[in-house]
Amino acid sequence: MFRTMLCDLLGIEYPIIQGGMAWVSTAELAAAVSEAGGLGIIGSGNAPPDWLREQLELARELTKKPFGVNVMLRTPYIDEIMAILLESPVAVVTTGAGNPGKYLPMLREVGTKVVPVVSSVALAKRLTRGGVDALIAEGMESGGHIGELTTMALVPQVVDAVDIPVIAAGGIYDARGLLAALALGAVGVQMGTRFMCAKECTIHTKVKEIVIKARDRDTVVTGATTGHPVRVVRNKLARRFEELERKYVPYEEIEKLGIGSLRLAMVEGDIENGTIMAGQICAMVGKIEPARDIIFEIMNNAKRILNDLDQKVVRKL
Numbered sequence: 001m002f003r004t005m006l007c008d009l010l011g012i013e014y015p016i017i018q019g020g021m022a023w024v025s026t027a028e029l030a031a032a033v034s035e036a037g038g039l040g041i042i043g044s045g046n047a048p049p050d051w052l053r054e055q056l057e058l059a060r061e062l063t064k065k066p067f068g069v070n071v072m073l074r075t076p077y078i079d080e081i082m083a084i085l086l087e088s089p090v091a092v093v094t095t096g097a098g099n100p101g102k103y104l105p106m107l108r109e110v111g112t113k114v115v116p117v118v119s120s121v122a123l124a125k126r127l128t129r130g131g132v133d134a135l136i137a138e139g140m141e142s143g144g145h146i147g148e149l150t151t152m153a154l155v156p157q158v159v160d161a162v163d164i165p166v167i168a169a170g171g172i173y174d175a176r177g178l179l180a181a182l183a184l185g186a187v188g189v190q191m192g193t194r195f196m197c198a199k200e201c202t203i204h205t206k207v208k209e210i211v212i213k214a215r216d217r218d219t220v221v222t223g224a225t226t227g228h229p230v231r232v233v234r235n236k237l238a239r240r241f242e243e244l245e246r247k248y249v250p251y252e253e254i255e256k257l258g259i260g261s262l263r264l265a266m267v268e269g270d271i272e273n274g275t276i277m278a279g280q281i282c283a284m285v286g287k288i289e290p291a292r293d294i295i296f297e298i299m300n301n302a303k304r305i306l307n308d309l310d311q312k313v314v315r316k317l
Contacts, residue, residue, distance in 0.1 A: 002299055005165060006188035009134065010092055010113065011066045013037030014299050016178070017136070017167060018291075019192025020070020020094055021144065021277065022046065023266040024203050027055040029291065031062030032200035036292040037299075040067040041094060045262075049080040056088050066091035068115075073098030086110055094136060096145070101130040115167070119147025124158045124166075134165040136190050141171030143193050143231050143279040146221065152184070159185030173281040175301035193279040198291040204269030207276055210235075214282040223258070226251035230258075231279060236272040237261060 006015040016038035018025065022045025030040030042059060044052050052069070059067055068090050071081055074097040082103050085093060089110040093100075096117045100107075107114055113133040118124045124135050137158040139151025147154070151170040159166045168181035169190035181189045195201060197208050210233055222241035223230045225248070232238050237257070244254050258275060265274025 002302055004182070004187045006134075006167065009165060009187075010039050012039045014295060015188030016295055016298065017041060017068075017094075017188065017190040018195050019142075019169065019190050020044070020068070021192050021196070022070075022072070023263050024192075024196055024201060024277075025070065026202050027058035027062060029195060029198055029201045030067045031059050032198065032291040033195065033295070034063045034065040034067045036295040038291075038295050039092060041070050041092070042067070043070045044075070044081055045070075045072055046075045046077070049077050049084055052081060053084055053088070056084070056090070068092030068094060070094045070096065071100075072096055073100060082106070085112065099127065099130065100132070101127075104131055117169070118158065119149065119154065121154075121157050121161045124162050128162040128164055132164065134167060134187075135162065136167045136169050137186070138190070139168075139170030140221075140231070141280045142169055143219070143282075144277040146170075146229055146231050151181075155181065155184040155186055171279060171281055173284045175298045175305055177281075178298055178302055179305055193282050194285055194294060195291060196278065196282075197285050197288050198294060199288055200291050203266045204271075206269040206271045207265055208288055210271050210276055211278055211282045211285050212287065214278070214285075216280070216283040219278060219280055219282065223254065226255050228255075230275070230277065233276040233278050233282065235274075235276060237275060 004015040014037045018033040018040050020041035020043035022043045025041055025043035030042045033040035042055050089112050092113045094115045100114055115134045116127050117136040117138050137155045139154050140146040155168045165187045167188050167190050168186035172189045172191050173194055178189050219231050220234045220238055221229050221231050222238055225245045261275040264270045265276050
């Protein structure tokens, strides 16, 4: 059996976490990943509290295995979201866009582990001092909001800087990415983009088609001038962002352009005027398949690659 300490920490079979993507990571996908032995994550994003409550109920109908919720700490519903998670605890809460420190004692009291996403060593150190259970070090190859460092550069630096488990994210597609992350010192991986084309993912079919058709340079980073860079698949909206940024339009005006655009793409299927957040590995995604098949392929190939490496590497005593 292929296990790491992450499996014991989170009560899962395989060291794979599914990213908590807003309007993408619904109960259906999270439950399917958890059922397959990974850790499914519901992405609460800026969704209203009632939506999350419904998602939690549905996930518990679909799986009895551990799953989690990603919380965007800047959401206007943050207090209501946390109240729901205290009332109806999940195994893990992953966080982004802020410091979860004020919520740690309450979440720990109900048995929930807290795992923030970080994009820098400084933030990793600060959150570790606050008492979080693990960290997700996410490189700029990922879709959505990104930092400045690549996964290859970020992960080993975070691993060396903290004394808690580190999970690698950003640009990870298959067993090669998993093993590379382990070699960098991580205890597992978080994957988002590949799960967008899982059969159980409920995003609009048009978005899945865009991801499958994407080429290696079809993602771009927008919003750099606002201080909140975001990696997306290039489309009409992304080109509009790029145009406004070249003209040095005030960032407040640029940010307005993106309001509601993620849901517009993922739920309503407007692939030109909506935001299609996806990572650089989208060019590697070639088909729609069950989440179970994705996880089993990764784990089976990881064993094979390890055996191949054992044959290729010449050891000298």
